[in-house]
Amino acid sequence: MKVLGIMGSPRIGSNSNILLDEALAGAAKAGAQVGKIILVKKKISGCLDCRKCNETGVCVVKDDMPEIHKKILEADAIIHSVPVYFWSMTAQMKAYLDRWCAFFDAEWRWQKDYYPRMKGKRIGVITVCGDPNVHTADPVVHSFKSTVDMTKMCWLGAVMTSGAEKGDIFQDDKARKRAFELGQKAAKLC
Numbered sequence: 282m283k284v285l286g287i288m289g290s291p292r293i294g295s296n297s298n299i300l301l302d303e304a305l306a307g308a309a310k311a312g313a314q315v316g317k318i319i320l321v322k323k324k325i326s327g328c329l330d331c332r333k334c335n336e337t338g339v340c341v342v343k344d345d346m347p348e349i350h351k352k353i354l355e356a357d358a359i360i361h362s363v364p365v366y367f368w369s370m371t372a373q374m375k376a377y378l379d380r381w382c383a384f385f386d387a388e389w390r391w392q393k394d395y396y397p398r399m400k401g402k403r404i405g406v407i408t409v410c411g412d413p414n415v416h417t418a419d420p421v422v423h424s425f426k427s428t429v430d431m432t433k434m435c436w437l438g439a440v441m442t443s444g445a446e447k448g449d450i451f452q453d454d455k456a457r458k459r460a461f462e463l464g465q466k467a468a469k470l471c
C-alpha cells in the first residue's frame with residue numbers, strides 16, 4: 282500500500298507541510314509505505330493544451346512532471362496539501378493538476394493503459410487559508426473533488442483548516458488530528 286503526499290505550498294515550514302506530515306504519519310501508522318513530493322522543488326510548467334498526450338498518454342513538455350506521473354501511477358492513494366492563494370490553489374499545485382491531462386484521452390476518459398492503475402485511486406486534500414473561515418478554500422476542494430467524481434476515483438475527503446503565519450497550525454490540535462486520520466483512511470481500501 283503506497284500513499285503519496287503532494288505538498289503545494291512554496292514556503293519552508295508551511296502549515297500545509299506540517300499537516301501533510303501528520304497525514305503521512307497516519308498512513309505510515311496504518312501500515313502504508315509513504316512518500317512526499319514538494320512541488321516547489323520541481324520544475325513543472327503549465328499545460329500547453331497541445332493535445333499530443335490525448336493520442337500517446339505522454340506529455341511533450343520536458344520537465345519534472347513525467348517522473349511525478351510515474352509516482353502517481355504507482356500510488357494507491359494521494360493526499361494533496363495546499364494553501365489558498367487568491368481564493369484558489371497555489372500556482373505550483375495548479376500547474377501539477379493541469380498536467381494530469383496526460384492521463385486522459387480526447388474525451389476525458391482515462392488512457393486505456395492507465396485505467397487499471399487510476400481506477401479507484403484514493404484522493405484527498407488538505408487546505409490552509411489565512412481567513413478564519415475554512416470555506417474560503419471551497420473552490421480548491423471543488424477542483425479536486427470534481428476531478429475525482431469525473432474519473433471514478435475514490436474521494437477520501439477534505440481537511441479544511443485556517444492559519445496565516447508559519448506554524449500557526451501547531452495551535453490547532455483538531456486540524457492536525459483530522460489530517461492524521463485522513464492519512465490513516467488513505468491507507469485503507471475505499
Ligand SMILES: Cc1cc2nc3c(=O)[nH]c(=O)nc-3n(C[C@H](O)[C@H](O)[C@H](O)COP(=O)(O)O)c2cc1C
Pocket residue numbers: 290291292294295296297298363364365366367368369409410411412417444445446447448
Ligand atoms: C499570494 C498569497 C495569496 C493569498 N490569498 C489568500 C486568500 O485568498 N484567502 C486566504 O484566506 N488566505 C490567503 N493567503 C494566506 C495563506 O493562505 C496563508 O498564509 C496560509 O497559511 C499559507 O499556507 P502555508 O503556511 O501552508 O504556506 C494568501 C497568501 C499568499 C502568499
